[in-house]
Amino acid sequence: MSYSFKFEIVRWYNQNTEEWLTEKEFDDKFDGIPEDQHEKIYESFTEEIVKLNVKGSGYYRPAKIHGDPYDCYPEEFDSEIESAEDDNGYDWLNELTDSERKEAESELASKVYHGKPDYDNYDPGDKYNGFDYYGY
Numbered sequence: 001m002s003y004s005f006k007f008e009i010v011r012w013y014n015q016n017t018e019e020w021l022t023e024k025e026f027d028d029k030f031d032g033i034p035e036d037q038h039e040k041i042y043e044s045f046t047e048e049i050v051k052l053n054v055k056g057s058g059y060y061r062p063a064k065i066h067g068d069p070y071d072c073y074p075e076e077f078d079s080e081i082e083s084a085e086d087d088n089g090y091d092w093l094n095e096l097t098d099s100e101r102k103e104a105e106s107e108l109a110s111k112v113y114h115g116k117p118d119y120d121n122y123d124p125g126d127k128y129n130g131f132d133y134y135g136y
Contacts, residue, residue, distance in 0.1 A: 001059060003111045007052045007084065007104050009096065012045040021045070022097050052092055054104055056081040058112035079112045081105060 012026040013019070021029070029041055058079030064072050081104055084093045096104065 001112070001115060002055065002057050003108060003115065004053060004055045005107060005111060007054045007107065009050050009052065009092070009100050011048050011050055013048045014045050016044060020095075024097070050086055050092065052084045052086055054081060054084045054108065056108040058108065060113050060115070077109075077113065079105070079108045081108055 010023055012021040012023070014021075026045065030038055033041070056079060059076065061073075061076040063075040066072070081093065081101075083091050084096060084104065085091050
């Protein structure tokens, strides 16, 4: 199933150089620079909240742990982020920091785990179909 959600990241933008920095990269700019020159750095950057439209896919099938042992199966789960585009269509997926990616993946996983099955693509031959959302 496909899922989409809004996600925000913080970046520092320098209009003169058109440079985008993560918060860590921005903080690193101050390393080794005297404190009286920090204001000059602040003036050249603006803090921007980048709003992203994250799209991903995933599936979740609850475990069936009762009944005929041959009809029982473990829980199955998988999810993957496919894109993280801003309103201009730029894909930030490869620009996300590790912590931002983990947070977005966690949000997607939550949506997949708590979502409803895709009954529009019901296949009577699928051994899992015939059970309701909870595997009964």
